[in-house]
Amino acid sequence: MYAIDHHDLGTPPADSAKLVNVEIDGQSIAVPDGTSVMRAAALAGVSVPKLCATDSLKAFGSCRLCLVEIEGRKGYPASCTTLVAEGMKIRTESEKLHALRKGVVELYVSEHPLECEGCPAENHCELQDMAAVHGVTGSPYLASDRRPPPVTHAAAAVEFETDGSNPYFNFNPELCIVCSRCVRACDETQGTLALTVQGRGLASQIAASQAERFLDSECVSCGACVEACPTAALSEKTLLAAPQPNRAITTTCAYCGVGCSLKAEVSGGEISRMVPARDGHANQGHACVKGRFAYGYATHPDRIKKPMIRAKISEPWREVTWDEAIGHAAREFKRIQAKYGRDAVGGITSSRCTNEETFLVQKLVRAAFGTNNVDTCARVCHSPTGYGLKSTLGESAGTQAFTSVMKSDVVLLIGASPTEAHPVFASQLKRRLRQGAKLIVIDPRVIPLVRGPHIEAAAHLQLRPGTNVAVITAMAHVVVTDGLVREDFVRERCEAESFEQWRAFVADKRNSPEATESITGVPAQTLRAAARMYATAGNGAIYYGLGVTEHSQGSTMVLGIANLAMATGNVGREGVGVNPLRGQNNVQGSCDMGSFPHELPGYRHVADAAVRGTFEADWGVTLREEPGLRIPNMFEAALDGSFRGLYVQGEDIAQSDPNTQHVVDALSSLECLVVQDIFMNETAKFAHVLLPGSSFLEKDGTFTNAERRISRVRKVIEPLAGLADWEVTVKLSNALGYPMHYAHPSEIMDEIARLTPTFTGVSYEKIDRLGSIQWPCNDAAPDGTPTMHIGEFVRGKGKFYITQYVPTRERTGQRFPLLLTTGRILTQYNVGAQTRRTSNTAWHSEDRLEIHPHDAEGRGIVDGDWVGIVSRAGETVLRALVTERMQPGVVYTTFHFPESGANVVTTENSDWATNCPEYKVTAVQVTKVDKPLDWQERYRQSREARQPAHRPAPTTA
């Protein structure tokens, strides 16, 4: 069942500028060439009956309901598969057509229950609609030797076993009309191909994988099939528990950096379900198991609903009023600044909060605290992207829209696993690969895109962790020495001096694939072939993730990526570019909003007096010209006693930052830690003030996704604790003596637009009108900028940088012979604060250590054994997963559960330019042990005691 306010046009739009004139039931209309008759009719306001067609899927022509008459043509063609032609005259209604369609509907209902009361799709069931339109109340086709259909849906669920294994949706085969929309959605929308039609004729039925339960099958629970289903055969369980929705509010997903546009369907005070917006610019009608289904955390019993304070972290919490909590926090910050100086405090903004909220937190730190000690969680993920792309291209952002990938010929995917971490983009990528584009994967692990159903990468450069820079420089060596540089592009678009210096550097034999093979582990010929493939692609696009940035040479690698793109002319048009896949929903936005300690909003350095002057005039304060502390520096300063107070909004630094013991020691030494979060997270254990946060469903604002797309977040329910996050920051600032006056987040965006050149054209009114806006949005680009650097780089001429490979200090040896690297899994998200509190635990209830059979066998480890992982920073215990996805010598884990302690073992090694931690390379030893450590067991027991019901709780306003 698609969104309740969706007006379906039957078939997808045609991509043609040429218009064709047709007449439908006497109405004239011009539509793009290639449009189906069904869609043309819908655009003319004429609804042609249909069951197997929907505008998110290619026309299929199986249900035979959409028959029409076309002047001059024989018979009754299906309008979904018949394309318009100039001058075509179409009739959609006649007695004959009605009789034909009625017969078809009677055949369908012969296999479908007729009593609709209580059906989750009632009033939204397309078969019900078709029966009503054609006056069908029964079927003459019930043969005496065949069993009549069950009279009610409940009877059908009993008689034909309903598959309720998936935590979020049911499959009731008896309600299925085998229209194949689910099968096609799994293919065309999601790209997993987990569903099929099994059997023939009347015995045909939909099956997941090899007729397995949905939960056990290859199904990734994206829900595309559920949405495509015209009946209630596939339907959300929440529709059984909650009232039928009667209102839809469009908002933006709060999980990964794809930033899917979602519709929250509401009835009364409850959210009935979440449906992707078909006109969503980032997701184009698709969503994943997290965005569509895993929103139940918003009303989880663990939500903090009352402000709390305590004098010492050893004392119990005391619930207080908002005013008391805010007043206490403000007094403490002022006391600390009076005693230790104004730079003894700082703040951390969140990539999970809105642009408006991060803008306010950095404003509070700079204007109310009077310091530049503000940072954001992008410090520990994509800060090298900001440094590298600003240095080479001139802007700290990706260059393309996601749709650009549909024009790529070769995709170079580095240190990212989109099917796991950016699933909706992955679906688009797979669609393009199945059209014939080639994929090169650079990753230590055999990620799912290396080889999967109907997907196989043309090359997999399975490098050793920590050797990215050697690989990218070797690829550049091949481009230069094989004469594959796009000389015309470089001559026109790039700095000659830096290019010539770079050309000489990469051409050096020490950077050749043969010379670096022993370092990287990548066979020279494989690397050469991959470099040639990318350079000669036509359109070569680079997509990368944290496997690039979270290294001691993270920034160098980003520079190397930009070098390669510029040298091959792969920047400045559709189908190419350099595209960081951002981990969290608003990483791009939080960076744009001036969350880094050295930059004001719009990536302008605090030392720039003219820029500072603009903000000073608007904010009425004097701003500091020196950069502030970055997150790792804050920890160091806390340990040396020069940093005593911290305001953290929506971040769990105790769990997400490296070397947990180091972080714990730092947080424990603070005199005032204020945590603003929706849950009592790990960081809150060291806090003195706890301010309840609000989920994305409880506030207005905007998120900016990985393609610079600013989308609206709209309030669906009231804040559970009474205040949205931006209102809390305003109150705190007021209490600190720096009054803020905003009645609505739109006014904060107006201020951002006023002060930020790349945002001058942005307003809520314009976002509402256009749906979303990709910045820069200003007088030069009033509707935004899908593709950057067209004709000229933002910095003028592109600049090349020397990317000398420098081995990380984190080396393997006798004590720690293996390298640990980390990543995410599809059903969980980062530190798991949200997804652990949903039924997504059905797929992933614990983090495991992935280890190659060779390494496992040598240690006597078999699948499922407890294994101890020890590094120079700490020790933890996980269960082993023995798999050939890993290469020998490298182990891997996810970090979604606090009891896993992945960051207990990671070290504080960091990127040379930005201090981004080197999560991806930790030298460890792995040994078989009997059980988890005591602290882990306590965590596990505590969590299991709070385990949510299998189904997400209805969200109550």
Added chain:
Amino acid sequence: MDADNLVHMVNDIADFFVPSAGAQRAPAEVAAHVKRFWEPRMRRQIIEVWRTGKAPLSEAARAAVALLAQEAAAKG
């Protein structure tokens, strides 16, 4: 601030700039980077560490910190 960590950090910055800027120009690039991204107390401390003469700073890193020290002294 952990002195060893600061030394590592400035050495890493020098490792990046030496190959591109060369031994002569690298110290100025390193100093500029540190000035652009390091909070003042970090800069003060690396200067203190440098003054001891015992820190394992690379040649370029040492020269860069010397430049930072000169600038700080000039500012008073």
